[in-house]
Amino acid sequence: MKFSFKNDYSEGCHPAILQALLEHNLDQQAGYGEDEYSLQAKELIKEKIKNPNSEIYFVSGGTQANLIVISSVLRPYQCAISAASGHILNNETGAIEATGHKILSIEKQDGKLAPEDIVHVLENHRNVPHQVMPKLVYISNSTELGTIYTLNELEDLSKFCKENKLYLFMDGARMGHGLTSEISDLTLEKVAELTDIFYLGGTKNGALIGEAIVINNQELQQDFAFNIKQKGALLAKGRLLGIQFLELMKNDLYFDLAKHANQQAMKIKNAMKEKGVHFLSDTYTNQIFPILNNDLIEKLSEKFEFYVWKKIDGNFSAIRLITSWNTDDKPVNDFIEILKNEL
Amino acid sequence: MKFSFKNDYSEGCHPAILQALLEHNLDQQAGYGEDEYSLQAKELIKEKIKNPNSEIYFVSGGTQANLIVISSVLRPYQCAISAASGHILNNETGAIEATGHKILSIEKQDGKLAPEDIVHVLENHRNVPHQVMPKLVYISNSTELGTIYTLNELEDLSKFCKENKLYLFMDGARMGHGLTSEISDLTLEKVAELTDIFYLGGTKNGALIGEAIVINNQELQQDFAFNIKQKGALLAKGRLLGIQFLELMKNDLYFDLAKHANQQAMKIKNAMKEKGVHFLSDTYTNQIFPILNNDLIEKLSEKFEFYVWKKIDGNFSAIRLITSWNTDDKPVNDFIEILKNEL
Amino acid sequence: MKFSFKNDYSEGCHPAILQALLEHNLDQQAGYGEDEYSLQAKELIKEKIKNPNSEIYFVSGGTQANLIVISSVLRPYQCAISAASGHILNNETGAIEATGHKILSIEKQDGKLAPEDIVHVLENHRNVPHQVMPKLVYISNSTELGTIYTLNELEDLSKFCKENKLYLFMDGARMGHGLTSEISDLTLEKVAELTDIFYLGGTKNGALIGEAIVINNQELQQDFAFNIKQKGALLAKGRLLGIQFLELMKNDLYFDLAKHANQQAMKIKNAMKEKGVHFLSDTYTNQIFPILNNDLIEKLSEKFEFYVWKKIDGNFSAIRLITSWNTDDKPVNDFIEILKNEL
Amino acid sequence: MKFSFKNDYSEGCHPAILQALLEHNLDQQAGYGEDEYSLQAKELIKEKIKNPNSEIYFVSGGTQANLIVISSVLRPYQCAISAASGHILNNETGAIEATGHKILSIEKQDGKLAPEDIVHVLENHRNVPHQVMPKLVYISNSTELGTIYTLNELEDLSKFCKENKLYLFMDGARMGHGLTSEISDLTLEKVAELTDIFYLGGTKNGALIGEAIVINNQELQQDFAFNIKQKGALLAKGRLLGIQFLELMKNDLYFDLAKHANQQAMKIKNAMKEKGVHFLSDTYTNQIFPILNNDLIEKLSEKFEFYVWKKIDGNFSAIRLITSWNTDDKPVNDFIEILKNEL
Incomplete structure (x- = not known):
């Protein structure tokens, strides 16, 4: 069977999570997120972000x-702003519009928004x-293109949003990978300080399912639970989410897993760079977009699965490789070996 | 710690499910429901309902x-019809209306709809x-009040709906309990034959999460997956749902678990009946609604958790007891013993 | 041709309105409600309600x-409360639910809500x-059944809503008829003082089209115009609405027209009462619901159009008669004459 | 007072319409579009499009x-495609998204869509x-930029849409101006033949209010009236719309008015061209976008109102001039005279 570099959710979950599920399986707990694991996990997250007033779901x-x-944040006539590569624009089947809200799109090569991008949108509305009425700025970290925000960039964006009465929302489906990137100077604490709301993704970082929404802006906290229930997202057995986040947050497992994924991607990237390979974008997280000769791509795809991302010209294409918390050295080394032999 | 009869989702999941999760944990699988477990589980369900043309999500x-x-079934101007006790009317924070659709409510003592109830609604619209425009009839089996539909009743309703161009949708959050009730003459195969769409509930019958939507009416199958993704319900690790339903469907574990839950409830019910206790409704599934003296309720609540459902008069109230796939003999016997001593 | 008592929008508009449309027809005006007629009409309404801080659309x-x-008033998880006879529940094709909001229904014989009705709903939610979450109380004056609120009743309801953080919204499609009823002690000024928001209906009281929404609660005023535009309700030629309301508000034409309609209905009602006719409800506005022998109904329908509202028994039915600003003495007298001859 | 070239809805309506409103004012008519004027107007439109099977609202x-x-046309997961200049994208406060549907935007200099534009969108979805799922193609004729579709272009687009199972919807807010343009070879009959649905705009062509939606694709006709009522668009006094369209359709008044508007714009355009003025786009309808020196713009704005549309450089800007059915020779000549004197 081929090893897959297609995404970071091909396997189940980190063994510690399964172990915890086993251990607590027959304990009776309150439903709908009132179980003790959820409560503890929320406390742990609040400690990590150093904000006891944030609310977590x-x-x-x-x-x-x-x-x-x-x-839940927008009034009917308000809209979100996103980079054109934003997940909400391209990969969610119009989920946001289905709740009644437009998303204004901004073309950005690196998938990141800066104040000067948004100024233009505001002037045109x-x-x-x-x-x-533009009211919420949606950003991802790491982005859909594998890039990350620096502390400076996030501070600028946060300041701009406050001045312009815009909410800043960070999609953290790959927050772990963003924050543990070797070039990141951003911390979870700073993310909590600089955004109105964000989430910590579990699904792409070792959980079976689960994202932790963290609401820092207190005016956005009111009645939030109603929205979760109304959208069909309130699990009867909230314990499933609580146990997972409790394990991930303990001893920083969450960040260790992400760092591992990043490192495996960087091994491949560095091996490629040594061989003179170019990349669609210069990423330092668990997603890389090397531009390879089509023959080599074919050769690699005999043993590995990955997406061919973009045709560059008649001979070359960019592929997308994603590593995960569970990507061992073996497939990484095997991949690199083929590369070295062929380039 | 008190034993809880509050609901059937207080524990984790059946051990066989956890075992399967462990076993397959590190296998790489395609995402979004294309994993092999989901595909196998769907085949098993199709076999059980004897309808290879049904689609399952x-x-x-x-x-x-x-x-x-x-x-996904209704056009913007169409609405659903439900018994007033329907879960969609009372316990879903307006989730249906939030998608744009009205629900017409019919008061029924037993929580069940019959053609003559619906005729009246049609005449008034x-x-x-x-x-x-009334277009979909929503029923539950077992109902929110613990009652069930007989084969005859479902046949009548199904015929009526077809004649009146109404879709028949059965909420099967407690389908297992409904079908394995000692007085049920309905089978899963018949449910599939007589409804346009239904779902098999896993959450309340031994799974961690999961409901299997079964679409029998082929005109409702088209593009259904888009709706799942748009509403945020398409899990990246669909394997979590697939593995669970695969275990539940194998060897009829699903029905064995439900039958067990029903039997434990019947033990308590029969012990009560012997002592002359009256009930809010005469149920044969895992929910019972005995009417007890307030002193006895207080006594019982020292050792057990349950909902006080409805005040009957100054001295008596109805309580709701729910048993589950995991309710052992011990708490059942303990509960009965207190009853016998006190009554 | 038969004279129609079917509704109060069978004719065009009051001649003074057409005259004003003619007079100003070729003046160039700003669009979207910024025309001078709209601005003047809004000022006149503010004067009449004695509240310069209300906003009008x-x-x-x-x-x-x-x-x-x-x-525009509710958050996604909030709902409205209405009497079961409310127009929003029965005659608007699910328009409110189509915007995502449930309406909780309360059965009331007279179509009017009182605090004790709402208390019960709040306790059950x-x-x-x-x-x-119940958040808005919808009432109509006059109601869909022709009944009206007294000052006392509205004061009680208003106080209750404030105490329970509920918005009070009065549908005034027939506000003129409600306030000019011979038994009304309520004034437009009091309506503005006691409600968060209401509207003055023009369509059923001499205009071609047009309702004036009056927002008294300043926290509900913010950005309201966006909602009007988003729902497709912002007319390019807002002048059409402005000119009409300017005419209606000048010299209290609005109230004179409604009073006339009420008086014509009362003439018929009194003639019937003299003859011992019973009524479905004892109304004092332009809608009456007499219970007549079916033979008489047939006789009347040879010369008049009206709705047969409700079958009472094999021999008797209630009919609905509506008079309007344009109902002359002739049809009223003709109708009464037949009655007198036949009863 | 300055003469306004800001838009084509600054005045009231064509005198013939007011005359008809006067004439029929006190006739009693059925409500909600069942009046005889609406029925006659619909028949006239069907005759003009030579399609007795179209339905009109x-x-x-x-x-x-x-x-x-x-x-009403799209299922929840389907979306519309529009040129980036489309009215639905920029000037309707997210009205389409508020009904749950995304709009995919295509940048086009001339505001018109061609099959090759749409192919690209389909490939990326x-x-x-x-x-x-892209399902409806939204076009305007004349467009928001004053340009028009030729018969050939519309045929190509129509063929492409049919082949790709896309609905073709033409916004005809300025249909009259589009079809009577001196360079148009398209007819209303052809529009009806080549689109699934379109509307004839009255508001911008001599009516007080009113657009006539014409549904040619019979599968889109079913239950359409429900949608109109649910969105609050069903006027009680539908006669107001019926009378207007009856007048506009009689003797082709609709087209005469549009042709007049176009001609007045062309007079200004031709006078400018003689003086060497450049235009943002080469339009042949009632909207022109000349690029003028800022000093001249200031001079003109002393006597005329118009929008400054776009800054070109430090010295030049494009302005938008719109003429209407009611734009007399006098303001046109006065405007041209200033131009000639200054250029």
């Missing part, structure tokens, strides 16, 4: 988190009341 | 299943185009 | 007004977050 | 028409079920 997946957050 | 919970089914 | 019709008001 | 305005058509 666990949901199953990223699209669900995005649609609940955005629809002043024909009251004939246009939607 | 797994989602996380009941409210999610209800809102996806109803919003003929002022085209000033009123919503 | 003109829209085309009642269903439009209802759906814009309710969807405390299972946070599993149920919708 | 009158609504108040363009945004309303757009949101009703699109939301094949990741089922993770992306919305």
Whole structure:
């Protein structure tokens, strides 16, 4: 069977999580997130972000988190702003629009938004009341293109949003990978300080399911639980989410897993760079986009699965490789060996 | 710690499920429900309902299943009809209305709908185009009140719906309990034959999460997956749902678990009946609603948790007791013993 | 041709309105409600309600007004409360639910809500977050059954809503008829003082189209115009609405027209009462619901159009008669004459 | 007072319409579009499009028409495609998204869509079920930029849509201006033949309010009236719409008015061209976008109102001039005279 570099959710979950599920399996617990594991996990997250006033909710997946957050934060006539590569724009079957809200799209090569991008959008949306009102800025870290925000960049964006009465929402489906990137100077504490709301992705970092929505802006906390229930996201057995996040947060397992994924990707990237390979974008997380000769791509695909991301010209294409918390050295080394032999 | 009879989702999952999760944990699988476990589980369900043309989708919970089914089936101006006790009317935070659809409510003592109930609604909704168009009949089996549909009743309802161009949708959050009730003459195969769409609840019958939506009416199958993704219900690790339903469907574990839950409830019910206790409704599934003296209720609540459902008069109240796949003999016997001593 | 008592929108508009449309027809004016007639009409309404801080918006019709008001006021998980006879429940094709909001229904013989009715609903909606949150009380004056609120009743309801953080919204499609009823002690000024938001209906009281939404609660005023535009209700030629309300508000034409309609209905009612006719409800506005022998109904329907509202028994039915600003003495007298001859 | 070239809805309506409103004012008519004027107007339109099977509905305005058509045609997961300049994308406060549907935007200099534009969008939306399904192509004629479709272009687009199972919807807010343009070879009959649905705009062509939605594709006709009522667009006094369209359709008044508007714009355009003025786009309808020196713009704005559309450089800007059915020779000549003196 081929080893898959297609995504970071091909396997089950980290063994410690399964172990905890086994251990607590027959304990009776309150439903709907009132179980003791969920309560403990929330406390742990609050400690890590050093904000006892944040409120935390666990949901199953990223699209669900995005649609609940955005629809609960915006008034009917308000809209979100996103980079054109944003997950909410391209890969969620119109989930946000289905809740009634437009997303304004900004073309960015690196998938990241900066104040100057947003200024332009604001200037073009002043024909009251004939246009939607921009009210929420959606960013991802790491982004859908594997890039990350620096502390400086996030501070600038946060300041700009406050000045312009925009909410700043960070999609953290790959937050672990973003923060443990070798070039990141951002911390979870800073993310909590600089955003109104964000989530910590579990699904792509060792959990079976689960994203932890963290609401820092207190005016957005009111009645939030209603939205989760109304969108069908309140699990009867909330314990499943609580146990997972409790394990991930203990001893920073969450960050260790992400760091491992990043390192495996960097091994491949560095081996490629030594061989003169170019990349679609210069990423330092668990997603890399090397541009390879089509013959080599074919050769690699005999033993590995991955997405051919973009045709570059008649001979070359960019592929996407994703490593995960569970990507061992063996497939990485095997992959590199083929590369070295062929390049 | 008190034993809880509050609901059937207080524990984790059946051990066989955890075992299967462990066994397959590190296998790489395709995401979004294309994993081999999901595919096998769907085949097993098709065999059990003896309908190879049905389509099956797994989602996380009941409210999610209800809102996806109803919003995908109805046109904007169409509405659902439900008994007033229906879960969609009372316990889903307006999830159906949030997708744009009204629910017409019919008061029924036993929580069950019959053709004559619906006729009346249809007659009162003929002022085209000033009123919503009734188009879907929502029923539950077992119902929110613990009652069940007989084969005859479902046949009548199904025939009536076909004649009136109404879709028949059965909420099966407690399908196992309904079908394995000692007085049920209905089978899963018949349910599939007589409804346009239904779901098999896993959450309340031994799974961690999971409901299996079964679409029998082929005109409702088209593009259904889009709706699941759009509502945030498509799990990246669909394997979690697939593995669970595969275990539940193998060797009829699903029905064995439900039958056990029913039997434990019947033990308590029969012990009560011997002592002359009256019930709010005469149920034969895992929910019972005995009417007890308030002193006895207080006594019982020292050792057990349960909901006080309804005040009857100054001295008596109805309580709700729910047993589950994991309710052992011990708490049942202990509960009965207190009863016998006190009554 | 038969004279129609079917409704109060069978004719065009009051001649003074057409005259004003003619007079100003070729003046160039700003669009979207910024024309001078709209601005003047808003000022006149503010004077009449003695509240310079209210904000006023003109829209085309009642269903439009209802759906814009309710969807702009409520958060996604909040719902409205209405008497079961409420127009929003029965005659708007699910327009409110189509904006995502449930309406809780209360059965009331007279179509009017009182605090004690609402208390019961609130008590049954405390299972946070599993149920919708009641947040807006919808009432009509005059009601869909022709009844009206007294000052005392409205004061009680207003006080109750404030205490329970509920918004009070009055549908005034027939506000003129309600306030000019011979038994009304309520004034427009009091309506503005006691409600958060209401509208003044023009369509059923001499305008071609038009309802004036009046927002008294300043926290509900913010960004309201966006909602009007988003729902397709912002007319390019807002002048059409402005000119009409300017005419209606000048010299209290609005109230004179409604009073005339009421008086014509009362003439018929009194003639009937003299003859011992009973009524479905004892109304004092332009809608009456006499219970007549079927033979007499047939006789009357040879010369008049009206709705047969409700079958009472094999021999008797209630009919609905509606008079309007344009109902002359002739049809009223003719109708009464037949009655007198036949009874 | 300055003469306004800001838009084509600054005045009231064509005098013939007011005359008809006067004439029929006190006739009693059925409500909700069942009046005899509406029925006659619909027959006239069917004759003009030579399609007795089309169904016609009158609504108040363009945004309303757009949101009703699109939301009634699409399933929840389907989306519309529009040129980036499309009215639904920029000037309707997210009205379409508020009904749950995404709009995919295509940048086009001339505001017109061609098959090759759409092919690209379709190719990028094949990741089922993770992306919305493109299903409706929205075009305007004349477009928001004053340009028009030729018969050939519309035939190509229509063929492409049929082949790709896309609905073709033409926004005809300025249909009259599009079809009577001196360079148009398209007819209303052809529009009806080549589109699934379109509307004829009255508001911008001599009516007080009103757009006539024409549904040619019979599968889109079913139950359409429900959508109109649900969105608050069904006028009680539908006669107001019926009378207007009856007048506009009689003797082709509709087209005469549009042709007049076009001619007045062309007079200004030709005078400018003689003086060497350049234009943002080469339009042949009632909208022109000349690029003028800022000093001249200031000079003109002393006597005329118009929008400054786009800054070109430090010295030049494009302005937008719109003429209407009611633009007399005098302001046109005065405007041209200033131009000639200054250039």
